[in-house]
Amino acid sequence: MKKKTTIIDIARDLGISKTTISFVLNGKAREKGISQNQEIKILTYIEKIGYKPNVFAQSLRTGKTKTIGMMVEDISDPFFSSIARSMEEIAYKRGYKILYSSTENDTQKAKDLIQLYRNRQVDGYIIAPPPGIEHDIKVLLEDKFAVVVFDRTLPGIEVDNVLVNNYQSSYQATKHLIENGYLNIAMVTLDSDQSQMMDRQLGYEKALDECDRPGRVMKIIYRDNDVDNIKEIQEFLNSNTEIDAVFFATNYIADNGLEAIRNLKLGIPQNIGVVVFDDDRLFRLFSPSITAIVQPIKEIAEQVIKLMLILLSNPASKKPVRSILLPTVLKVRESTLRNQEKETRHTLK
Structure with missing residues (x-):
């Protein structure tokens, strides 16, 4: 041998x-x-x-495993998978490996994963936190672990974080619908107290309040059962026939919503306009193409890893909490342009 x-x-x-x-x-x-x-x-x-x-011997000598535990809502979601891929690439260049898992918005699963990562002796934690794990994160911070949260925050937890401006993004998207002549704009969102979802709803409501427009919010429970979600959205639209535009608060809700709209044989954008928070390649290919809020994937990943490496360089030192707020871009496509606007656009071309 x-x-x-x-x-x-x-x-x-x-x-x-x-x-x-x-x-x-x-x-x-x-x-x-x-x-x-x-x-x-x-x-x-x-x-x-x-x-x-020899990683084990190396960790005994340095006290570090050169691994980072990452927890997200659903690693198969295009947003989170793209973030994870970018973070993995950046971290690898700095000598770190990333282990990632899905919490499925399940508090107990998130707690179990934190314990699993502690057993694996990861050096730091990157978390898109579900509600209910405030105490677990506080314990990690008290034990001098490097922790960065992203996509959403938890009330009362002072921890380094990277977020997009959910409030302003939703406000801008709703104003765009109003400016394109939509009168009865509904929002379909997650039934959740997560900070990013609450901010998205507040931005939507602010834009409607400024124009004295009625609003109607439908909340669905997070689950993998697409059939039930599609059925609920169909029933919501059937019961509120005055709705002429919908703002979907996440891309996976939009996937179900677009299928519900198709089942009801509603034309986009003639019968109903559509805006989605968080872009997806399929929204560009959809016919008609779907207007979406584009999150800065690469910049989110870079900022999260930057904060993590700063914390890992000296985890025992007391540093002020760093909060990074990034802008998004509203990518206007065919799903929010009435026939007249579409015809004008094609004529100009």
Whole structure:
């Protein structure tokens, strides 16, 4: 059996001290004043021979596993999967691996995952938190773990966070519908106390209040049963025939809503306008294409990892909580343009 390569072997082969090799493997080359040329030389050789460091031994020596636990609502959701992919790429370049899981908005599952990650001795936690885990996050912070939340916050928890401006985004989307002649705009949202959902509803209501327009909010329970969601949205639209536009608060609610609209044989945008919070590739391909609020995926990922690395660099120090609020972009497509506007647009082209 071939003997496993060690740091001592690499140091001997390259004529470099094992301490220098160790610093490079632990991502401390810059910190320890190791030149870029020497770092590249070491990393190139390690890649060439296929050396894999003993993570367990490394964690015993440094107290770090170089892993980050990430918890999101649903990792299969296009928004969260795109965020996770971007974060994984950025973190990997800094020597960290990310383990991710879905909470399914289930408080107990989120608690169990936090405990699982603690058992795995992850160095930090990136969380899109469901309600009910305030105490668990407080305990992580008290135990000096690096924690960053994103997409939503939890009341009373002082923790580094990265958010988009949900209130302003929803306000702008609703104003866009009003300016395009829609009179009775409904909102279909999640039955949840999550901060981002509440802010989206408040932005929608503010835009309607300014124009003295009636509003109608339908709330559905988070679940995987699309059939029930579609049925509920159909019944809501059937019972409120005056509705001429709908603002869907998430992309997965919109998926069900668009199917409900199709089942009712309502024309978009002739019979009903549609705006969705959070874009998806399918909304661009849908016929007619769907107007959507586009979240800055790459920037969210970059800011979350930036905060996480700052915390990991010195987790025991007391730092002020950092809150980063990012803007979104309203991508106007065919689903909110009445026939007249569509014809004018095509003529101008």
